[in-house]
Amino acid sequence: MGLSMPSRSGPMRLHDTQRSGNAWKVRLLAGFTGRALERRTLSIDKGDLKAPEFSAVSRFRQVPVLELEDGRTIVESAAILFFLAQGTSWWPDDSAERVDVLTWMSFEQSRHMHPLAQLRLHRSLHPSRPVDPRDVAEWECKASQALAFLEERLSQAKDGEWLATVHHPSIADIALYPYTRLARMGHIDLDGLPHVRDWLSRIEKLPNYTALFPGRLELNESTSEI
Numbered sequence: 253m254g255l256s257m258p259s260r261s262g263p264m265r266l267h268d269t270q271r272s273g274n275a276w277k278v279r280l281l282a283g284f285t286g287r288a289l290e291r292r293t294l295s296i297d298k299g300d301l302k303a304p305e306f307s308a309v310s311r312f313r314q315v316p317v318l319e320l321e322d323g324r325t326i327v328e329s330a331a332i333l334f335f336l337a338q339g340t341s342w343w344p345d346d347s348a349e350r351v352d353v354l355t356w357m358s359f360e361q362s363r364h365m366h367p368l369a370q371l372r373l374h375r376s377l378h379p380s381r382p383v384d385p386r387d388v389a390e391w392e393c394k395a396s397q398a399l400a401f402l403e404e405r406l407s408q409a410k411d412g413e414w415l416a417t418v419h420h421p422s423i424a425d426i427a428l429y430p431y432t433r434l435a436r437m438g439h440i441d442l443d444g445l446p447h448v449r450d451w452l453s454r455i456e457k458l459p460n461y462t463a464l465f466p467g468r469l470e471l472n473e474s475t476s477e478i
């Protein structure tokens with residue numbers, strides 16, 4: 253797939269892959285805020301992310317990447333969410349709430365996303381790929397612990413409250429949503445986490461929610477590209 257990167261003008265463009273949970277965060281926020289994003293969907297399996305042209309787009313050779321109208325790029329889902337949320341209710345005005353949003357987003361990157369993403373990858377997306385069982389055991393332990401922290405926080409939230417904010421969901425809810433939603437693909441059970449399940453469905457009922465495969469909520473846990 254060609255990835256030429258001249259400076260350009262046009263709508264913002266999201267470089268993603270079809271099943272990337274990190275890129276899904278960006279598409280969710282764009283949907284909720286009514287912002288048009290062009291998609292350039294790459295394939296990890298076909299080696300698009302290893303192509304030399306992709307290093308000009310993404311300094312860490314990963315998706316998501318947000319390419320701005322003038323050709324500059326932003327990498328890392330948290331940075332992209334922060335950028336797109338400015339001037340919207342998804343980034344709160346209150347400084348204590350901002351601190352909480354950043355706390356949960358940092359938690360997601362350091363303790364939540366990686367073990368859940370690895371379990372999904374090895375148990376559902378690429379089950380025949382060799383993996384060290386000790387790694388799997390560690391991811392299971394870390395994933396369960398991260399979800400238990402999320403359940404604890406959500407069990408304390410008063411009626412209508414969100415993860416880090418009171419009156420309106422924030423980019424912390426978006427950051428934590430995809431890999432929690434996809435946890436079952438890594439054989440992590442959500443049955444004992446009623447507040448987490450309730451929070452997931454509240455997010456899915458928000459206006460302009462974007463499914464992983466747009467318009468196909470039932471395919472959120474699909475193991476194949478469509």
Ligand SMILES: N[C@@H](CCC(=O)N[C@@H](CS)C(=O)NCC(=O)O)C(=O)O
Nearest residue numbers: 272273274301314315316328329330
């Ligand atoms: N910390 C990064 C993680 C991004 C990430 O893990 N991207 C995955 C897809 S979800 C990727 O590009 N994997 C391919 C690779 O690492 O080669 C973020 O939050 O954006």
